[in-house]
Amino acid sequence: MSVFLFKRLITLIATLIGASIVIFLVLEILPGNAAQILMGPDASPDAVQALAIKLGIDRPPLERYWNWVSGMLTGNLGLSYAYSTPVNELVLERLALTVPLALMAMAITTVLALVAGIYAAANHNKPGDVGLMALTQIGIAIPNFWFAILLILLFSVKLGWFSAGGFEGWDEGILQGLKALLLPAIALAFVQSAILARITRSAVLDVLREDFVRTARAKGASQRRTLWGHVLRNALIPVITVMGLQFAELLAGTIVVESVFYLPGLGRLIFQSISNRDLIVVRNCVMLLAAMVVIVNFVVDVLYSVIDPRVKASDI
Amino acid sequence: MNTAVATAVPARPPGFWQRATANRGFMIGAVLTLALVATAALSLVWTPYSPYEMNIPGKLQPPSAAHWLGTDAFGRDVASLLLMGARASIMVGVIAVSIGLVIGTAFGLLAAARRGWVEEVIMRLADFGFAFPAILSAIMLTAVFGAGMVNAIIAIGIYNIPTFARITRASANTIWSREFVLAARACGKGSFSITVEHVLPNIMSVLIVQATIRFAIAILAEAALSYLGLGTQPPQPSWGRMLSEAQTLLFQAPLLAVFPGVAIALAVLGLNLLGDGLRDLLDPRLARKR
Numbered sequence: 001m002s003v004f005l006f007k008r009l010i011t012l013i014a015t016l017i018g019a020s021i022v023i024f025l026v027l028e029i030l031p032g033n034a035a036q037i038l039m040g041p042d043a044s045p046d047a048v049q050a051l052a053i054k055l056g057i058d059r060p061p062l063e064r065y066w067n068w069v070s071g072m073l074t075g076n077l078g079l080s081y082a083y084s085t086p087v088n089e090l091v092l093e094r095l096a097l098t099v100p101l102a103l104m105a106m107a108i109t110t111v112l113a114l115v116a117g118i119y120a121a122a123n124h125n126k127p128g129d130v131g132l133m134a135l136t137q138i139g140i141a142i143p144n145f146w147f148a149i150l151l152i153l154l155f156s157v158k159l160g161w162f163s164a165g166g167f168e169g170w171d172e173g174i175l176q177g178l179k180a181l182l183l184p185a186i187a188l189a190f191v192q193s194a195i196l197a198r199i200t201r202s203a204v205l206d207v208l209r210e211d212f213v214r215t216a217r218a219k220g221a222s223q224r225r226t227l228w229g230h231v232l233r234n235a236l237i238p239v240i241t242v243m244g245l246q247f248a249e250l251l252a253g254t255i256v257v258e259s260v261f262y263l264p265g266l267g268r269l270i271f272q273s274i275s276n277r278d279l280i281v282v283r284n285c286v287m288l289l290a291a292m293v294v295i296v297n298f299v300v301d302v303l304y305s306v307i308d309p310r311v312k313a314s315d316i
Numbered sequence: 317m318n319t320a321v322a323t324a325v326p327a328r329p330p331g332f333w334q335r336a337t338a339n340r341g342f343m344i345g346a347v348l349t350l351a352l353v354a355t356a357a358l359s360l361v362w363t364p365y366s367p368y369e370m371n372i373p374g375k376l377q378p379p380s381a382a383h384w385l386g387t388d389a390f391g392r393d394v395a396s397l398l399l400m401g402a403r404a405s406i407m408v409g410v411i412a413v414s415i416g417l418v419i420g421t422a423f424g425l426l427a428a429a430r431r432g433w434v435e436e437v438i439m440r441l442a443d444f445g446f447a448f449p450a451i452l453s454a455i456m457l458t459a460v461f462g463a464g465m466v467n468a469i470i471a472i473g474i475y476n477i478p479t480f481a482r483i484t485r486a487s488a489n490t491i492w493s494r495e496f497v498l499a500a501r502a503c504g505k506g507s508f509s510i511t512v513e514h515v516l517p518n519i520m521s522v523l524i525v526q527a528t529i530r531f532a533i534a535i536l537a538e539a540a541l542s543y544l545g546l547g548t549q550p551p552q553p554s555w556g557r558m559l560s561e562a563q564t565l566l567f568q569a570p571l572l573a574v575f576p577g578v579a580i581a582l583a584v585l586g587l588n589l590l591g592d593g594l595r596d597l598l599d600p601r602l603a604r605k606r
Contacts, residue, residue: 011440018444023456031460111373141585143536143556145543147579149563158568241420245446250447255541262562271544274459282459290447297446 004305012298019290024065027283038081039279055081057134077284082276087284090269097167098265101181102250108189109196109246116193117200122227124205132197139194143254148187148260164260184257192246199242203235237307244300248293331600335597342593348586356402365393367553369401376569385575394572398579400553405583409531409539416476416532417527424484425515426527428492429507438481445478450537468547472537476530483526487519519527521598530575532584555580
């Protein structure tokens with residue numbers, strides 16, 4: 001294993017441990033007696049004590065933290081108070097919606113942004129470029145949940161092509177499932193692709209000004225070949241970095257967009273758990289989302305070094 | 317024969333205001349931002365109707381001379397609610413950005429002044445902060461303390477800290493390597509004096525630009541949190557909650573879902589254009605590169 005990868009792995013593990021400590025402190029220690037919160041202020045002390053023992057929150061904080069972390073590593077996240085179901089079952093069920101939604105949104109973002117960004121750079125300062133950049137400026141300003149509402153207004157209320165929300169599950173067929181996720185994915189992707197298109201355009205323009213591009217053109221390579229063969233690979237470095245950061249935004253965005261479309265994903269589970277005061281579910285869901293953000297950024301760092309070997313060399 | 321010698325007078329470079337008025341994006345952004353601030357200020361002294369006054373018989377009216385943007389499900393005047401919503405957005409934006417600006421800048425300046433392990437620890441903490449998007453911090457705070465505007469402000473403020481810390485440290489490091497800082501050191505000035513007298517004034521333009529852009533992001537975050545019920549609480553009007561209420565009435569009154577969204581988009585667009593324009597005006601080298 002290279003030194004670069006090893007250092008990144010250590011940072012990843014340290015960040016995950018740090019995140020788990022913060023989440024544990026905020027959601028387990030700060031609220032005080034979680035059993036009292038769950039049962040309400042009118043509950044009898046005996047009932048509160050019984051629940052505290054059942055949930056294991058009568059143990060010392062360090063022991064509880066260790067139990068939680070080792071539980072995460074072995075796939076035992078405890079029992080949901082509100083649903084009386086193992087938390088990992090609940091979470092896995094909801095992830096079956098949230099992960100495909102985030103991936104679909106990322107795929108749409110990437111296609112839209114690369115096409116728009118490369119087109120704008122290739123037509124620098126021409127009407128197509130100016131028009132696209134104005135559109136991206138508007139795209140960045142629009143809240144994704146409002147865009148989602150506008151999509152419902154157009155495609156569900158006016159045209160009737162899609163349902164206004166809900167998800168029947170993957171058992172109804174993959175196509176049906178993808179159709180239910182299409183509008184939410186577009187709502188998430190529109191804003192993110194506006195940001196990524198601007199980055200792509202600016203990265204492609206920077207590379208187009210490099211000497212090796214002029215050399216390639218001087219040697220008779222066509223504009224198309226230069227663009228796809230030489231420029232794009234070099235321009236992808238900043239684009240991939242931003243995509244990593246955007247995945248975090250997309251995951252946060254799914255929480256909001258799931259609410260707009262009434263989708264039973266991780267976001268809805270978190271909100272239901274907050275209303276039910278089911279802190280054990282909230283704690284695990286927040287940890288999962290934070291871990292996904294950190295791991296995606298780790299993958300981006302590694303990809304970054306594959307695309308540009310100078311990164312690895314300079315790091316060592 | 318004309319013997320007059322034309323003296324070459326070097327043209328004076330255009331001043332800030334000349335360049336500002338020539339920058340279309342900056343001007344549009346400045347007008348939109350001024351409109352946002354003016355709207356919020358106006359709501360302090362006047363709204364067409366009381367935004368708290370319900371009038372059930374007059375609910376869901378379309379736009380008219382009496383109610384310019386119609387009424388909502390409780391018969392409240394939508395224009396008045398929008399005016400008051402601007403106030404909530406500005407308040408959350410100003411306080412949340414100030415939290416990020418003050419704490420993040422302090423950490424960034426400390427990292428640049430001390431270097432070594434202090435810088436390493438601060439930057440790793442900033443990296444760690446990126447693991448918690450504003451909405452995750454807000455969810456945690458809400459789960460413990462309940463929903464409310466204060467928690468939304470704290471969550472968005474915490475989310476801003478790592479960004480300001482990173483940008484401050486990067487800009488401050490460049491200033492620390494300049495010769496005038498070396499000269500100040502040679503004169504016997506300490507790290508604190510150099511930071512306050514030389515570094516901070518020289519990175520102010522970067523911070524102003526960043527604060528403008530983060531303000532726009534804070535408005536979007538506040539709207540999203542209020543839409544989810546985690547931000548501004550009733551009866552205080554907010555654009556995000558207006559959208560959440562309008563969504564239940566999409567079939568009966570679709571326009572109710574349009575006005576608050578347009579208000580948010582215009583406010584964010586204005587601040588983004590203002591930030592971009594300021595960056596071009598305060599650092600012309602960046603403008604040429606773009």
